Amino acid sequence: MIIGNRYFETGQRPYIMGILNVTPDSFSDGGNYNDLDKALMHTKQMIDDGADIIDVGGESTRPGHTTISVQEEIERTCFIVEAIRENFNIPISIDTYKHKVAEAAILAGADLVNDIWGLTADDMMAETVAKHNVSVCIMHNRDNKNYNNLMDDVVSDLEAMLDIADKAGVAKDRIMLDPGIGFAKTTEDNLAVMNNLEKIVDMGYPVLLGTSRKSMIGNTLNLPVAEREEGTIATSVLGLIKGCSFFRVHDVRANYRALKMTYEIIKAG
Secondary structure, three states, rough: OOOOOEEEEOOOEEEEEEEEEOOOOOOOOOOOOHHHHHHHHHHHHHHHOOOOEEEOOOOOOOOOOOOOHHHHHHHHHHHHHHHHHHHHHOOOOEEEEHHHHHHHHHHHOOOOEOOOOOOOOOHHHHHHHHOOEEEEEOOOOOOOOOOOOHHHHHHHHHHHHHHHHHHHOHHHHHHEEEEOOOOOOHHHHHHHHHHHHHHHHHHHHHHHEEEOOHHHHHHHHHOHHOOOOHHHHHHHHHHHHHHEEEEEOOHHHHHHHHHHHHHHHHHHH
16 A cells, blocks of 8 residues: 555555544543644654554544534644654654545645545545545444444445545555444444454455544443553454554554564464
């Protein structure tokens, strides 16, 4: 898969997407990095810890989050994207479902659009991705939890999103999929999707797994956000075994080490 000027050979090793939330209200780290110096320091730390991509988000998408305007999201994210591009040689992702934010971030230096609505919330998003020939992460999401057959429906929803990308002219080697853990799913649904990740891997695109500190872990282990690192690592390891290639996490060093260890065991086999 191509992201920016880098080719990611999936299957060779796991890749880490480090989360950089420049928001005041994200569920686990809101307000920690919405200052340029702190954002750059955290970016450097994540790169040193093993991050391959930095994912910049300007609007919280936690349950009950407050929607912000396009202009505010641009103002929160684009100067950070530009600063990362100037200071580090690493692919940058913009976490947004709004095409105007995506375009502004791309012009500031972003290489990948991480869309939690899988190109369905904004009719212009797929066209924007194609026009700028950037990469995209298509995440599974929907406006309800009414599944007839969970995995069949998730795959079908993703296929419909891929059709949107194809019709817009998005290059296939610039697409990754995300099963959407924590979005439009109950805790039981999330656990079932985790147990069937190979069905999404079998769709033929690299898969990004984003479970870091999410409620699935908190509900399963009865733990607050600050104590979900071990649960996150367990999901990352399982994801790698199931065939996922990219892992979106807050705790880069711990997940990097666990994934590297798991990968070396798999490779030896």
